[in-house]
Amino acid sequence: MSTITSSQEQKVIDQVPKQLFIAGEWRDAAEGTLSVEDPATGEALCDVADASVDDARGALDAAVEAGPEWAKHPPRERAEILRRAFDAIIARTDELALVMTLEMGKPIAESKAEITYGAEFLRWFSEQAVRIDGRYAVAPNGQGRLLTMKQPVGPCLLITPWNFPLAMGTRKVGPAIAAGCTMVVKPAQQTPLSMLMLAKILEEAGLPGGVLNLVTASSSSRTMAPLIEDPRLRKLSFTGSTEVGRRLMGQASQNLLRLSMELGGNAPFIVFEDADIDAAVEGALIAKMRNVGEACTAANRFHVAEGAAEQFASRMAEKLGSLRVGRGTEDGVQVGPLIDQAQREKVSELVEDAVDRGAHALVGGHSRDGAGYFYDPTVLSDVPDDARLLREEIFGPVAPVKGFASEEEAVAAANDTEYGLVAYVYTRDLKRALRVVEGLETGMVGLNQGMVSNAAAPFGGIKQSGFGREGGPEGIEEYLETKYVAVNV
Numbered sequence: 001m002s003t004i005t006s007s008q009e010q011k012v013i014d015q016v017p018k019q020l021f022i023a024g025e026w027r028d029a030a031e032g033t034l035s036v037e038d039p040a041t042g043e044a045l046c047d048v049a050d051a052s053v054d055d056a057r058g059a060l061d062a063a064v065e066a067g068p069e070w071a072k073h074p075p076r077e078r079a080e081i082l083r084r085a086f087d088a089i090i091a092r093t094d095e096l097a098l099v100m101t102l103e104m105g106k107p108i109a110e111s112k113a114e115i116t117y118g119a120e121f122l123r124w125f126s127e128q129a130v131r132i133d134g135r136y137a138v139a140p141n142g143q144g145r146l147l148t149m150k151q152p153v154g155p156c157l158l159i160t161p162w163n164f165p166l167a168m169g170t171r172k173v174g175p176a177i178a179a180g181c182t183m184v185v186k187p188a189q190q191t192p193l194s195m196l197m198l199a200k201i202l203e204e205a206g207l208p209g210g211v212l213n214l215v216t217a218s219s220s221s222r223t224m225a226p227l228i229e230d231p232r233l234r235k236l237s238f239t240g241s242t243e244v245g246r247r248l249m250g251q252a253s254q255n256l257l258r259l260s261m262e263l264g265g266n267a268p269f270i271v272f273e274d275a276d277i278d279a280a281v282e283g284a285l286i287a288k289m290r291n292v293g294e295a296c297t298a299a300n301r302f303h304v305a306e307g308a309a310e311q312f313a314s315r316m317a318e319k320l321g322s323l324r325v326g327r328g329t330e331d332g333v334q335v336g337p338l339i340d341q342a343q344r345e346k347v348s349e350l351v352e353d354a355v356d357r358g359a360h361a362l363v364g365g366h367s368r369d370g371a372g373y374f375y376d377p378t379v380l381s382d383v384p385d386d387a388r389l390l391r392e393e394i395f396g397p398v399a400p401v402k403g404f405a406s407e408e409e410a411v412a413a414a415n416d417t418e419y420g421l422v423a424y425v426y427t428r429d430l431k432r433a434l435r436v437v438e439g440l441e442t443g444m445v446g447l448n449q450g451m452v453s454n455a456a457a458p459f460g461g462i463k464q465s466g467f468g469r470e471g472g473p474e475g476i477e478e479y480l481e482t483k484y485v486a487v488n489v
């Protein structure tokens with residue numbers, strides 16, 4: 001790969017639609033525009049529409065209007081639209097990856113990996129669309145028949161975060177389309193461009209007007225609250241922070257909305273003394289550095305058996321210290337910037353807090369001077385129990401390493417958090433692996449691997465990481481209601 005020129009960058013940005021997409025039409029917003037910035041330079045990339053409350057209501061009106069027809073649309077045709085969109089995304093990977101890198105900062109290779117992962121939700125759910133079925137049973141007393149059928153939930157509001165600008169959207173849009181739901185989509189204001197491209201691709205793939213309506217807005221709370229309170233809305237699927245998730249759940253309770261909440265994490269990465277340390281370091285690198293650590297699945301803390309902790313920490317320091325940090329469009333760059341100044345300040349504060357309490361930075365520990373929101377990959381050893389970064393989601397390239405003396409201590413430490421999204425375990429002892437996996441309070445576990453994301457698997461958490469599952473056969477159930485018919489025979 002060679003470094004991308006500024007004219008190539010401008011060309012892809014020019015191709016992104018910048019308006020609202022409502023009822024199959026691209027329209028300007030009543031309130032004007034909002035600016036999208038490149039986090040590697042801090043400079044503006046372009047402006048997109050800034051929806052008003054009326055625009056957002058118009059998007060819900062369109063979803064409601066399109067609902068009954070779309071629910072009756074043949075599943076095979078819904079599947080084929082998704083499949084065409086999948087093919088188009090894959091064919092346009094280079095262009096989409098560049099857009100994603102410009103708006104979010106991750107290196108081009110990582111953006112391409114997200115395009116593949118994100119597109120896969122459309123292919124997976126195109127295959128699920130034709131497999132929605134029900135049950136037929138004889139009543140236990142033999143007197144009647146019990147029939148169940150699955151029907152689309154109805155109009156949905158899908159709210160997505162900035163860290164995976166495409167995949168967090170396709171993970172919701174794919175099953176919603178497959179199930180026969182219509183929707184209003186609201187991407188994060190920092191990274192709306194990938195989702196705008198997705199809307200265009202779905203339009204070109206033949207998605208009827210009004211099925212997917214996309215609203216970009218600078219004031220999410222003001223524009224989304226009237227939709228969440230509108231009795232015509234039937235479901236809210238949210239991916240983002242636990243704090244905002246709680247707030248939205250409160251609002252949604254008035255309307256008794258079906259909910260999916262994909263929230264924050266604080267993933268433990270446990271390495272036992274019998275583990276293959278080389279494999280554990282490789283897995284740790286992925287679990288920590290994918291997306292510059294800005295992933296809900298990012299390993300937030302490393303619990304390593306006392307006998308192996310020093311070796312593990314120094315190997316991690318060597319690996320993280322050798323990564324090339326820079327603008328994601330530059331050749332050979334492995335670590336991009338954080339999303340914004342606020343995120344970088346939060347990471348700095350957490351590292352300073354740990355160091356003030358006695359932790360040692362084996363590598364990194366600093367922000368980079370100059371343009372963009374760069375932070376050096378960091379490994380901390382001797383991290384005390386009261387360090388804030390063991391409890392809070394870091395969302396940055398910082399790896400705190402702590403030793404443990406026993407399996408019980410490791411599991412107790414791993415579970416000592418309000419979050420419960422994912423945990424990683426490295427061991428070669430099968431009995432121990434199963435014992436530990438069963439004892440972990442998380443929705444997902446990576447066993448001897450540093451990544452769990454897969455369109456064919458149910459992604460989701462427990463505790464304060466939320467509820468609901470995205471992907472896998474479970475993913476479409478979030479968009480279906482079960483109707484039971486008592487048949488008198």
Ligand code: NAP
Binds near residue numbers: 218225248421465
């Ligand atoms: P966030 O601040 O909670 O925002 C997420 C989305 O919600 C954005 O589109 C945001 O819009 C919108 N939003 C914020 N306040 C709102 C309100 N009052 N009403 C309606 N919408 C509102 O989260 P983030 O900083 O974008 O993303 C990082 C967080 O997401 C982390 O905690 C991470 O762990 C979590 N995450 C979880 C998963 C998972 O699957 N469990 C996956 C990825 C990320 P604006 O852009 O306008 O603020």
